[in-house]
Amino acid sequence: MKERIMRAVLFGDSGLSMIKKPIPKINQREVLVKVKMVGICNTDIELIKGYYGFKGVAGHEFVGIIEQSPQKPEIIGKRIVGDINRGCGACVWCMRGDGRHCPARQIVGIAGWDGAFAEYMKLPLINVRIVDDNIPDECAVFSEPLAAALEISQQIHITNNQRVIVLGDGKLGLLIALGLRHFNHRLILVGKHKEKLRIAAEHNIGTICIGTPYDFENIARKEGLFDIVIEATGKAEGINDALKIVRPEGIIVAKTTSRDFSKIDMAKAVVDEISIIGSRCGDIDLALSFLRNKLVDPMPLIDSIYPFEKFSEAFERAVTPGAKKVLVRF
Helix, strand or coil: CCEEEEEEEEEEEEEEEEEEEECCCCCCCEEEEEEEEEEEEEHHHHHHHHHHCCCCCCCCEEEEEEEECCCCCHEEEEEEEEEECEECCCHHHHCCHHHCCCCCCEEEECCCEECCCCEEEEEEEHHHCCCCCCCCCHHHHHHHHHHHHHHHHHHHCCCCCEEEEECCHHHHHHHHHHHHHHCCCCEEEEECCCHHHHHHHCCCEEEECCCCCCCCHHHHHHHHEEEEEECCCCCCCHHHHHHHHHEEEEEEEECCCCCCCCCHHHHHHHCCCCEEEEECCCCCHHHHHHHHHHCCCCCCEEEEEHHHHHHHHHHHHHHCCCCEEEEEEE
């Protein structure tokens, strides 16, 4: 039988390039997915800059159609998204149902597993999540970053009387604000882009537009200190900005993953007894529930949609400062 060929975007030493390669072969515990739409994430931009030493096919925000499913043929033709973490299945973390922290884990489109910047991808059957018919592709593709945003609500107890602030009005920062506003109506989003902050304001989220790094001291003087500071700036120095506005014995939730190392003012953290909590991937089922019940509308976050043939142009737009979410349709 003649080998089937697909187009894929390869991340390599010379940047990205469109290549042709064989469609992935799957085993009994995997599915073959025909990709319908992908989102370009800040993590993808970091990967092309050298984060994780990545080389291969990236892409971890996707929606697609099941084309092959040996173990569960009844889901063939279903529209799906997927959890991006694949654990070994045998370690302590996997046995307790949290393969996200498996020491030998593979991460779709990030570490050890080719991602969705291709016409086809394979996925472990256990990672598959079927998408409800009332969720359009343009929303379903946000399920992975929305899950990451909502993970904060699963890690710490957020009450309505706490003072909560989100630093960063990028895609993730906006999703965090849109999701967590259901837990705290006084939440404030801080950013540098008036157009993005307007999206939050239209959902009755308080906003602060900043201009220089010194504005964080001004925020502390004008607004006071905060119980919970969520750092989603995407900048290595963001953690120290968070330390400037968190109260003693407060909590900082760190969301930024950057190829650059952060130098933390640990003296401040120790003296003020600050809790710093790292926060990564979340529950895809929870994100789909929020989308299904229209608790979060990600449509205003979409910057533009490009055809797969113009992936290079889409990526160029995605790296433009101030760009919102860039999607690619197959």
